[in-house]
Amino acid sequence: MRSKTQKSVEQAGLSDKEIRDLVQRTKGVRAVRIIPTSRVVTAPWVRLKCQFGCDGYGRCLVCPPFTPTPDQMRAVLDSYHRVMLIHFDTQTNIKATIVDLERAIFLRGAWKAFGLGAGPCYFCKRCELTSGRCRHAERARPAMEACGIDVFSSARNAGFPIEVIRNRRQCPNYYGMILVD
Ligand code: SF4
Numbered sequence: 023m024r025s026k027t028q029k030s031v032e033q034a035g036l037s038d039k040e041i042r043d044l045v046q047r048t049k050g051v052r053a054v055r056i057i058p059t060s061r062v063v064t065a066p067w068v069r070l071k072c073q074f075g076c077d078g079y080g081r082c083l084v085c086p087p088f089t090p091t092p093d094q095m096r097a098v099l100d101s102y103h104r105v106m107l108i109h110f111d112t113q114t115n116i117k118a119t120i121v122d123l124e125r126a127i128f129l130r131g132a133w134k135a136f137g138l139g140a141g142p143c144y145f146c147k148r149c150e151l152t153s154g155r156c157r158h159a160e161r162a163r164p165a166m167e168a169c170g171i172d173v174f175s176s177a178r179n180a181g182f183p184i185e186v187i188r189n190r191r192q193c194p195n196y197y198g199m200i201l202v203d
Pocket of ligand 1: 082083084143144145146147148149150155156157158159162
């Protein structure tokens with residue numbers, strides 16, 4: 023009997039190695055891990071952190087309250103088998119790189135590929151909140167945390183480092199994610 027992962031490889035036509043090789047040679051990528059979606063953690067408290075504590079809340083269409091709730095995101099994640107968690111260098115434009123990688127993987131046959139970045143969207147000086155129609159919908163993607171993903175737990179589940187930043191001397195760890203198939 024075929025495992026879930028074997029089935030998804032056949033569906034997408036891409037092995038873990040092919041995806042890893044493709045992503046690892048991208049500028050700004052420090053490391054890549056491919057994990058089952060069951061290792062990605064969603065939690066209700068993540069939304070609370072966006073709403074009370076982040077000045078990006080309600081300021082762009084890829085942030086809450088416009089993004090999927092943690093429950094909706096859990097359902098989305100459960101409709102995939104594999105995700106790729108990507109550790110980026112600190113100076114990398116994660117949002118732009120993630121959507122380029124999403125496209126590269128999509129064009130190789132993973133038709134469900136969808137990227138999630140980190141932080142608010144800065145593609146426009148002012149977000150198109152009034153009309154609710156994103157000016158760059160083909161490139162704007164939400165952050166993981168904007169969709170209720172607990173990035174700390176998920177990164178640690180993938181074996182990546184991530185710590186609470188206590189002062190400006192500490193170097194943060196930045197991640198992006200691509201839902202593969
Ligand atoms: S691309 Fe522009 S309109 Fe779309 S979410 Fe980003 S800032 Fe808003």
